[in-house]
Amino acid sequence: MRALHLTGAEVLREGRLAPGGIAVAGGRLIDTPPADARRVDLTGYRVLPGIVDAHGDGFERHLAPRRGALADLGAGLAAAEAELAANGITTAVLAQFWSWEGGMRSPDFARRVLAALDAFDAGGTDLRAQLRLETHMLDDYAAVEEAVAAHGVGYLVFNDHLPHARLAEGRKPPRLTGQALKSGRSPEAHLALMQRLSARGPEVPAALDALAARLGARGVTLGSHDDRTAGDRAAWRARGVTVAEFPETRAAAEAAAAAGDPVVMGAPNVVRGGSHDGKVAAEALVAEGLVTALASDYHFPALRQAALRLAPRIGLARAWAAISERPASMLGLDDRGRLAPGLRADFVVTDAAGRIGATFAAGIPRYMAGPVAARFLA
CATH class of the missing domain: 3.20.20.140 (Metal-dependent hydrolases)
Structure with missing residues (x-):
């Protein structure tokens, strides 16, 4: 994918949310965007670690x-x-x-x-x-x-x-029939298996x-x-x-x-x-x-x-x-969980209320919708 330079957003890194930007190339976060990077203005949004x-x-x-x-x-x-x-x-x-x-x-x-x-x-x-x-x-x-x-x-x-206690007391466990149906066994066979184990x-x-x-x-x-x-x-x-x-x-x-x-x-x-x-x-x-x-x-x-x-x-x-x-x-x-150069470009773009507008994994867009998508498509 073409390198990205996301600007204008508040970015969560090094333990604080502050105005800034991030650059992405080759699936990683980088220090400086190349000259041909696609620039996307995310003013009003936040960029947080994936x-x-x-x-x-x-x-x-x-x-x-x-x-x-x-x-x-x-x-x-x-x-x-x-x-x-x-x-x-x-x-x-x-x-x-x-x-x-x-x-x-x-x-x-x-x-x-x-x-x-x-x-x-x-x-x-x-x-x-x-x-x-x-x-x-x-x-x-x-x-x-x-x-x-x-x-x-x-x-x-x-x-x-x-359910060891119930089994030791000789009582049937709760929801036995439902569990047996899910397992494909009869209730009797399912109970016998639990008892053996x-x-x-x-x-x-x-x-x-x-x-x-x-x-x-x-x-x-x-x-x-x-x-x-x-x-x-x-x-x-x-x-x-x-x-x-x-x-x-x-x-x-x-x-x-x-x-x-x-x-x-x-x-x-x-x-x-x-x-x-x-x-x-x-x-x-x-x-x-x-x-x-x-x-x-x-x-x-x-x-x-x-x-x-x-x-x-x-x-x-x-x-x-x-x-x-x-x-x-x-x-x-x-290699992830933070926003720092050299790490995987795993990040989300949210509005101030925390609604997700875009998700990138290894620099690849995996979800994008609404006004955030419009910024990327402009």
Whole structure:
């Protein structure tokens, strides 16, 4: 693409919003625009770093618009990328289950998603996979390692969604029939599977120790999901599982932050003003400096919305860093998340109210609309 010189805007860099401009060439931000650069006047607008989403499963509805109606996965990823771009997200970690729950969360579907991602050209937007492994699927550990190696998966999170207490009491879990239908099993077969997996609990800690060590040796970033206590976090940290993803309590979040572990919280939690199911509220944790990064979780627009909600309280620079610079750093992506010469030209153009007019990923326009588009087309 022809080099760009964007002038007249307020630009968020080095921790402050100030009048200035940016220059883009070869997919990177540069110091000085070449003489033939296309000049675009963005007076009245803001240029902010592209959003980095450290965990999102909102793409599932694009891959399967209805239960059982699985679209072509490439077409589904294209639709997901379009929504990501419209919401200013230039790097997205797609959180794919590897779970006993079956259906779109099954190991077979995870393999399909990974293969589709390998084959998909996102046109500049960086789509990456995170595997969410259910800890009690011990017989799948080897297959997970094979998938990680074959597809270059750089981020894996450990989950345990088995209803152990109800199973131990001999009671049926809630929503059993619905879960069974999604998995393609009868309720009886689905319950029996959960019971078998739960019964293997005593084997899990040692197996996790070994698996985490092997994955860590590969350089895979490891996280735990829904830590409830400081003890939970300490146990995961001892395995080299450093990221605390969506801790459920203040105690778990404080323990992670005190040890220097990255803490990821859901942006929808901030937008809603609290957790939808009674867990710790994210907004206060962000304000207190306990949160490294916000993630879209199940709703891509929530990242931008959360930053705008937080800005009056903690400042736009700090709020935006929670959805750009800090998640990028956590993921080891030091070439993005900020606006500085030499970095990827990942940025969004917004009006003063935060509405997105354009999204560029690696210098390529991925979304453009309204008056901002008119400036570029003039």
